[in-house]
Amino acid sequence: MKRTLIASAVAALVSLSSAAYADVVKFGIIAPFSGPFAVWGTQFKDAVDAFQKLNGKSVNGHEIQVIWRDEGAGDASKSRQFAEELVLREKVNVLGGFALTPDALAVAEVISESKTPTIILNAATSIVTRKSPYFIRVSMTVAQYISPLGGWATQNGIKSAYVMVSDYAPGHDAEGEFISGFEKGGGKIVGKDRIPLNVTDYAPYMERALQSKADGLFIFSPAGAPSVAMVREFERRGLKTAGMKLMGSGEMQEIFLPSFGDSIIGAISSTHYTESNQRPENVAFRKVLNEVTGKDTVPDMASIAAWDAMGLVYSTVKSLGPKFTGDQAIDFMKNQTINSPRGPVKFDPKERDIIQNVYVREVKKVDGKLINVDISTTEGVRDPWKDNNPNAK
Numbered sequence: 001m002k003r004t005l006i007a008s009a010v011a012a013l014v015s016l017s018s019a020a021y022a023d024v025v026k027f028g029i030i031a032p033f034s035g036p037f038a039v040w041g042t043q044f045k046d047a048v049d050a051f052q053k054l055n056g057k058s059v060n061g062h063e064i065q066v067i068w069r070d071e072g073a074g075d076a077s078k079s080r081q082f083a084e085e086l087v088l089r090e091k092v093n094v095l096g097g098f099a100l101t102p103d104a105l106a107v108a109e110v111i112s113e114s115k116t117p118t119i120i121l122n123a124a125t126s127i128v129t130r131k132s133p134y135f136i137r138v139s140m141t142v143a144q145y146i147s148p149l150g151g152w153a154t155q156n157g158i159k160s161a162y163v164m165v166s167d168y169a170p171g172h173d174a175e176g177e178f179i180s181g182f183e184k185g186g187g188k189i190v191g192k193d194r195i196p197l198n199v200t201d202y203a204p205y206m207e208r209a210l211q212s213k214a215d216g217l218f219i220f221s222p223a224g225a226p227s228v229a230m231v232r233e234f235e236r237r238g239l240k241t242a243g244m245k246l247m248g249s250g251e252m253q254e255i256f257l258p259s260f261g262d263s264i265i266g267a268i269s270s271t272h273y274t275e276s277n278q279r280p281e282n283v284a285f286r287k288v289l290n291e292v293t294g295k296d297t298v299p300d301m302a303s304i305a306a307w308d309a310m311g312l313v314y315s316t317v318k319s320l321g322p323k324f325t326g327d328q329a330i331d332f333m334k335n336q337t338i339n340s341p342r343g344p345v346k347f348d349p350k351e352r353d354i355i356q357n358v359y360v361r362e363v364k365k366v367d368g369k370l371i372n373v374d375i376s377t378t379e380g381v382r383d384p385w386k387d388n389n390p391n392a393k
Contacts, residue, residue, distance in 0.1 A: 023322035025059075027313050028067045028086035029306075030097035030107075031121070035073025036225040039255070040099040043302035044121060050289040051310040059317040064310075067092060071099075076106035083107040087114045093322075094119065094329065096309055099302075100222065101125040101169050108132040115326035117333065119312060121305040125169040126385035129353050130393050134326050136333050136352040138312065138345075139305040140272045142173040142220070143385040145249060145358050148378045149218070149270035150181025152360045158216040158245055160188045162209040164230075165220040167194035173385060174220035174249070182218075190214045200226070202233040209244070210237055216245040223250040223301070228259050235263040252363055255298045257370040264370065267363045272381075273304045273342040274359050276371045282341035304342050311338060344380075353383050 029048070033041035048066055057064055067090055069082040079098065086092045087110060095111060096119035098104040104123035108131040111118045120128060120137040126144075129135045153161065161182055165171035171194065179189055191212045193205050209217050217239060221227040231251050234240065240263060252269035254276065275286075275298060285307060289297050312333050320328055334352045338345040343357040358381045361372035 022061045022063070024063045024065050025094075025313070025317050025322050026065050026067055026090060026092040027094045027096060027310075028069065028082075028090060028092035029121070030069045030071050030079050030082045030086070030095070030103065032072060032099050033068075033070040037073065037099050037222060039224050040122065040302045041068075041070065043255075043300055044097065044306040046289060046293055046297060047299065047303040047306035048310055050285070050292045051307050053292050054284075054288045055310075055314060059314050060321075062317055062322040064313060064317065069097075071097075071103060076100075076102040079103040080106040080110060083110045087111075087116050092116070093324070094313055094316075097121050098123040101128060104128050104135070105131060108135070111135070111326075117326045117329035119309045119333075121309055122302060125173060126353075126383050126389075127169075127392060129351055133352075134330055136312075136330060136347065137354050138308045139301065140354060140356070141383040141385065142170045142249075143177045144354075144356075144381050144383045145271050146174050146177040146220075147181060147381060147384050148358050148360055148376065149247060149249075149268075150178045150183070150187065151185045152268075152270070152376055153182055153216060153218075153245075153247060154185030154187040158187065158247075160190050160212075160214045161216045161218055161247075162190055162212045162214040162244075163192035163218050164205055164209060165192075165194055166222060166226070167196050170222075171220050174218075177384065178218045178220075178247075195221075197222070197226070200229060202230050203237060206233045206237040206239060210239050210242060213242075214244060216247055219246070219248045219251060221251060223253060223256070227251040228256055231256075231260055231264065231267075235260065240266075250301055252361075252372065253300045254371055255300045257363060257372075260370075262365065262370070264363050265365055268360065269363075269372065270358060270360050271301065272356050272358055273299075273301050274361055274372050274374050275299055276366075276373065277341075277343075279341060279343065281339055285341040299341075304340065308338055308340050308342075308345065311340075312336065348382060348386075351383070351386055353386065355380055355382050357381065
């Protein structure tokens with residue numbers, strides 16, 4: 001009896017000691033849950049919930065608490081406001097999110113002054129990570145995932161192209177990278193348009209593309225309601241019937257394919273994550289994602305970025321403990337390799353930007369379902385813009 005009491009007392013002391021040294025590590029994520037880009041917030045959150053279901057909500061006894069803020073319809077001033085609140089009031093250890101480039105740029109000064117490690121979950125303009133030494137990106141850059149597409153097009157019978165992009169920094173990056181690869185392969189650009197972000201009527205632009213009689217149309221638009229409207233107009237205005245090949249990137253993610261029906265079959269896209277890939281990591285990821293949402297959820301580039309960001313946070317806490325400086329966290333993160341559901345991932349330690357495979361895919365109907373199927377893989381792609389602009393800031 002006495003021995004049992006002593007054992008119980010020791011167990012209680014061990015429990016109290018563990019509790020005393022347990023800390024909460026806070027990861028603040030700023031993302032749109034309302035407005036035209038609300039799908040980004042939903043996909044981020046579902047993936048975070050799935051990650052914590054599979055891996056638990058603590059690391060070595062330290063709780064990992066995720067704090068969300070809704071930035072709405074791409075309001076950069078609100079992103080900065082939330083960043084200040086999360087850093088100063090909530091005292092987050094790590095910041096993240098940012099669906100659009102202006103949102104990330106708006107917080108650069110805040111994170112630099114506070115030395116808060118910040119994981120970019122989208123915001124795909126190349127220069128972003130150079131705006132603060134505390135940025136690290138787990139998503140992609142536009143130049144990176146568009147880079148193989150122009151060359152692929154010329155090698156596959158597309159000799160002339162019309163280019164149509166949203167008029168903001170990532171759109172400009174996409175335009176430049178596609179044109180560069182296409183012209184290097186001997187292709188000819190017969191026309192191009194930059195469309196203001198507030199435009200919802202794409203008919204005049206598609207009509208100009210149709211009249212150009214190009215072999216292909218390359219498009220780029222922020223993924224969500226705008227990109228769905230753009231792709232629908234391609235079909236509505238008869239460009240596919242005229243024999244024009246549709247090429248893009250995130251516009252053809254599997255999550256959006258049911259919005260188009262069979263008219264989207266044959267469309268080509270270039271990106272860093274093919275949702276239907278059979279890597280064991282992706283199979284496991286999709287399984288737990290379905291368990292969390294209670295339905296057959298289709299992951300996308302937002303999902304995979306949030307999943308891998310959580311992995312970075314967990315591995316940082318596992319290696320450094322719950323109390324780390326921004327410099328310690330960034331130094332650790334930028335030297336990691338990730339066996340991601342998308343494929344192998346590592347980082348350029350100087351730029352703190354991602355290096356990963358890029359896949360050219362074609363929309364096909366398989367077992368009655370529209371999916372993307374890889375038709376070409378370029379391994380270990382760096383951000384070409386940074387390589388071509390080593391001193392740009």
